[in-house]
Amino acid sequence: MVTLKHRDVLINYVEDAVEKFTTLYLEKCEDGFPQDVAKKICLHEVSSAVIAKLEDERELQSSVSRMIQSENGSSSFNPNVIAQKLINKGFVTGSGEIAVSWLEKVLDTKQAAGISVMAIWGVRVDRAVRLGNRVLLVPINELPDSYQKRWLLETDWLQSKVNSVSSPFMEAPTAALMVDAVVEPLFIDIGNNTKPNNTWELNQELLDDARLGLSMLGPCAPLQAYSWFNFVDSDIAEAQLGAARSSTHIEIMPLRIAESGPLDVDLASSLVGKYLSLEGNDKQRLKLALDRLNQGLRRFKPGDQAMEISIALETLLADGGTENTYKIGLRAAILLGGDGEAMLRNRAIVGGAYVMRSALVHSGAVPTEIKVPRLGKLPACEVARRAASICSPH
Structure with missing residues (x-):
């Protein structure tokens, strides 16, 4: 257990700084x-004495290059940063002792649990659903508290959509995918750290695979809203300089987000x-098909929908060669x-x-109606819709 050598003196310094800061x-x-x-201005102005006292602590000497890691980055954790956090903690809690105890706890932490999160549009659930061994699909409200979650729920999407995202997104996403993660070691020396940290990329790839997998249900077209990492322990989260979030460019933007009907949670978990x-190859082949199906469901024009869905069907059912229309249909x-009909x-x-x-390929235009054997003339949009259901009949 880390106990600062001059903790009682440091407590007094923090409480003096809090008094000055308040005024x-x-x-x-x-x-x-x-x-x-x-x-920010006031914390900077009153922190110099606390910084000097922190520099006397053995635990914090030579810590100029000390960084606190998260899964998706790292930030400084030196006396300049710590002093302002201590004063703010003392101000919020009304106790210098609580603030110093917080610092001792953080310094004593070797590893910390957290979660990688991907908030998604297009899916709505009312309880947590396990998708495989690691991934959970949860209502946004059931995510652990974090700055990112609060930002997501408090943003006025209708008013801010021009500056943040495109017009289909007029409300916060209601569901999220999450996977547990562990950051170890919590602290690194940036000058001596040569080990790459790729857990963020691996976990986000897993969550994106789960997002695509949900396209089989409905079918529907789940889209990533924002992704982030947060520590489960709020004390560790407070030690960071800030909370990051990220998003990827959506190349095919739908006119609106069409959410699936009630999700069959047992089927979702299984599929x-x-x-x-x-x-291996089986995973990559199905991933490509799901990606094309998801894109097809986001398309507006029936011909573009049919193009994407045809690629998905070929990826799943073709084996090269010719006569794909005949083979894939059969x-x-x-x-x-089902029965013969x-x-x-x-x-x-x-x-x-x-x-x-x-x-579409040969003339650049698709008729508004398509003649379908046994079904007569159908609107092109209806043919595309039924083809999507055939591609993902769940």
């Missing part, structure tokens, strides 16, 4: 400074879990099963999607 902070606020700006357990019908209809829908794809 200055109120003056700045009365002068019209925004509260966050006033706080997505099996997909996540795949390896194989899809056999796999879906149902199999013939499904085969015909696949053929109709290929007619749309061919028209």
